[in-house]
Amino acid sequence: MPASEFQLIERYFSRLGAERADVPLGAGDDCALLQVPEGKLLAVSIDTLVEGTHFLPGADAESLGHKALAVNLSDLAAMGAEPAWVTLALTLPRVDEAWIEAFCRGFAALASRYQVQLVGGDTTRGPLSISVQAHGFVEPGQALRRDVAKPGDLIYVTGTLGDAGLALLAASGRYDAGDQRVVLQRRLDRPEPRIEVAQALRDLATGAIDISDGLLSDLGHICDKSDVGATIRQAAIPLSEPVAAYLQTTGDWSIPLAAGDDYELCLIIPVTRQARVEAVGQRLEVPLSLIGRIEAGSGISCTDEAGNPIALVQGGYDHFSAP
Ligand code: ADP
Ligand code: MG
Numbered sequence: 001m002p003a004s005e006f007q008l009i010e011r012y013f014s015r016l017g018a019e020r021a022d023v024p025l026g027a028g029d030d031c032a033l034l035q036v037p038e039g040k041l042l043a044v045s046i047d048t049l050v051e052g053t054h055f056l057p058g059a060d061a062e063s064l065g066h067k068a069l070a071v072n073l074s075d076l077a078a079m080g081a082e083p084a085w086v087t088l089a090l091t092l093p094r095v096d097e098a099w100i101e102a103f104c105r106g107f108a109a110l111a112s113r114y115q116v117q118l119v120g121g122d123t124t125r126g127p128l129s130i131s132v133q134a135h136g137f138v139e140p141g142q143a144l145r146r147d148v149a150k151p152g153d154l155i156y157v158t159g160t161l162g163d164a165g166l167a168l169l170a171a172s173g174r175y176d177a178g179d180q181r182v183v184l185q186r187r188l189d190r191p192e193p194r195i196e197v198a199q200a201l202r203d204l205a206t207g208a209i210d211i212s213d214g215l216l217s218d219l220g221h222i223c224d225k226s227d228v229g230a231t232i233r234q235a236a237i238p239l240s241e242p243v244a245a246y247l248q249t250t251g252d253w254s255i256p257l258a259a260g261d262d263y264e265l266c267l268i269i270p271v272t273r274q275a276r277v278e279a280v281g282q283r284l285e286v287p288l289s290l291i292g293r294i295e296a297g298s299g300i301s302c303t304d305e306a307g308n309p310i311a312l313v314q315g316g317y318d319h320f321s322a323p
Contacts, residue, residue: 008095010028013027013121014028016111018112018116022034022084023035023085026120032119032120034084034119040140042137043138044134046132046134049068064106065105067190068088070191071132071212071263072086072133074193074194075134076134076136077193077194077199078210080199080205081136082136082195083115085134086132089131091127091128091129144202144208145207145225147225147226148206149206149207149228149268150206151228152294153268153294154274154290155232155290155291157211157237158288158289159262159287160240162255162256162259164259164261165255165258165261166246166259177242192263193210194265194286197265197286200280204269205268207222207268209222209266211264214260223300228297228298229296229297230300231302232301233292233302235305236292237256257312
């Protein structure tokens with residue numbers, strides 16, 4: 001007999017992730033009751049994954065559980081916030097317990113790693129859609145906002161860019177990634193939120209954004225909000241081996257510059273803190289690449305090794321822009 005909604009909730013969602021001392025009452029009542037630490041601000045963010053828009057029908061459930069949480073933890077990282085609680089609104093076309101179990105496995109593994117507790121949610125029937133709301137803590141004055149970049153500030157990115165974009169190209173059959181295909185697909189399916197490095201850079205970075213829609217688009221948001229421009233050196237963009245190989249054969253820079261879904265961080269660093277920032281990257285063994293500078297004015301320009309401007313590809317993914 002298929003489980004009722006309440007049995008499903010009790011079985012899968014009532015104890016998921018860490019058990020935190022700041023949760024006097026978790027999932028199961030009309031509301032959760034939560035204790036924000038004295039003197040901290042609550043950072044809140046929500047993201048939705050819709051079947052057919054954000055993932056293909058039939059996508060692996062465990063990976064979806066991971067990714068639905070990861071993209072939200074990535075927003076907390078980009079704010080410099082320490083993750084604490086999440087809620088989950090799940091719309092399911094049918095009760096498929098094997099699917100739900102696998103989804104919860106992916107979700108719970110990541111939640112436990114970052115001491116995150118699932119404290120409530122909603123479960124409904126309809127086309128598959130997953131909304132996660134994440135809650136974290138940040139000291140007043142330490143949040144990594146988008147509106148603080150100043151001319152002369154340095155622009156850093158974590159990790160490598162374009163892997164998830166190339167995975168999508170490979171998955172759609174438009175590029176043969178050979179034996180790198182599995183590695184790339186993992187970057188698309190299992191993004192790692194950059195929590196540790198963001199926490200370690202809390203006092204050194206002033207601003208940050210996570211790269212969900214592509215570097216040009218997301219750095220563009222920082223520029224717009226801060227009323228500044230930026231110059232990036234194309235040769236400084238960090239590339240994985242498969243993306244470098246793809247660029248060698250195609251010259252298509254839109255993949256590292258404008259494809260989304262990498263969930264790396266783009267960080268704004270005052271120039272006097274460069275050495276301390278690079279020391280943090282080395283200590284945590286997280287690649288941190290200096291890709292450019294904030295400039296007075298507006299817009300992003302890209303330069304070659306000689307400092308000459310390079311024409312830029314169009315910006316990142318926008319759900320409501322014309323096709
Ligand atoms: P209500 O009718 O009061 O909204 P629900 O029946 O929607 O209550 O949910 C009952 C309890 O189960 C609530 O505490 C809610 O937070 C929790 N819950 C429901 N769905 C989920 C879910 N997908 N994940 C976590 N908690 C859930
Ligand atoms: Mg409800």
